[in-house]
Amino acid sequence: MSKKSERTRQKIIEAANRLFYHQGYHSTSFTDVVDASGVPRGNIYYYFKSKEEILTAALSYRISRIDHMLRAWSGQYRTPIERLNRFLEILPDSLDSLVRYGCPMGTLNAELGKNEPELQIKARAMFLLFEDWLTDQFAELGYAGRAREFARRLLARGQGISMITHVYQDRRFLMQETDLLARWVNKLARGEEQDI
Amino acid sequence: MSKKSERTRQKIIEAANRLFYHQGYHSTSFTDVVDASGVPRGNIYYYFKSKEEILTAALSYRISRIDHMLRAWSGQYRTPIERLNRFLEILPDSLDSLVRYGCPMGTLNAELGKNEPELQIKARAMFLLFEDWLTDQFAELGYAGRAREFARRLLARGQGISMITHVYQDRRFLMQETDLLARWVNKLARGEEQDI
DNA sequence: CCGTAGGTTGGACTTCAGTCCGACATTGCC
């Protein structure tokens, strides 16, 4: 039974996670989760004792997915510049959903940052994962001292691109700016540092 | 009577606007607006026939404020580079609220972009105002052909900085990255174009 | 083959959201 039970739990988390991204946390009702997951009300409350707890679980789920993805990349690509370029491919890869819903990490943090400090801390963890991983890559590139600075800057620029892409629904902008970012990163990799 | 009436209306708009920024639109209840504005329920419904209409009015209010601000800057500063630098000062000037609530334009757009397409269009207008104004400045700098591109890029980078500042609650990051942005802009002004 | 633990079910409950309304006050005009 533990097998089926685990599947039910997972169905709830994945449905909720999708809804929280597409509609936002506050705009997603319990009934929405019921409908989207196919799991009846009472049963959901068997697994999670509040809507907030569902969000916490959804965040853990996201975090573990990000973690796995980054570990996979670290195994899959040998050089830091390959890894950084892979990171940048997230943007074109997610083009459609970025246009429609914005960045899943950014929009959720923005929403939770206003009213739910404890939840926002958990949401921030997604950024920290990326930041640490990117920091490692820049460090490997030889920028040990400024690696974290570069990592955050890269994240910030990705967030800016995502936001403007979402606001304007402009695919071209995303492609263009991602190119530019890639150029910056690759110049850094070639040792042609520049501070802009 | 038209005078007092106008003041009541304005009290509602300003209170709601503040709440929408601090708490988000969906997390702000009608009662919140009642309490914050000091205007009783029924009276608010005399001026606005729905919560959504209050948001529309709040957006119009923001838009007109931005518009006035930009016009004032255009009058106050003679050179485009002075104006661009004034624009960049928004970030340190709003440091505290950016840390706490994020960018008012960005977070609102992110929220409305998910579920309320018509309202998001109105929210987008705030960005367009800035974009047009910035475009004018870059055009005056001699970058006629790429002025809009630069304007959007500047907006995007401002959004990225705001987002990361908010997520990490990191004041230092904002100051540092704003400096970098200013350096980029000022290099452009000196004709030292660079594409990163 | 029955008892118990684990899992499932949908309706009932409470609370609060947004909305509406009817009564009342105030103002400006004849």
Added chain:
DNA sequence: GGCAATGTCGGACTGAAGTCCAACCTACGG
């Protein structure tokens, strides 16, 4: 000074939100 028009007020309404619960399955160990 009276009568519209304009503005003020708070309670009542309706629906939906999140939550809880008591009854009900299902599987397995004794």
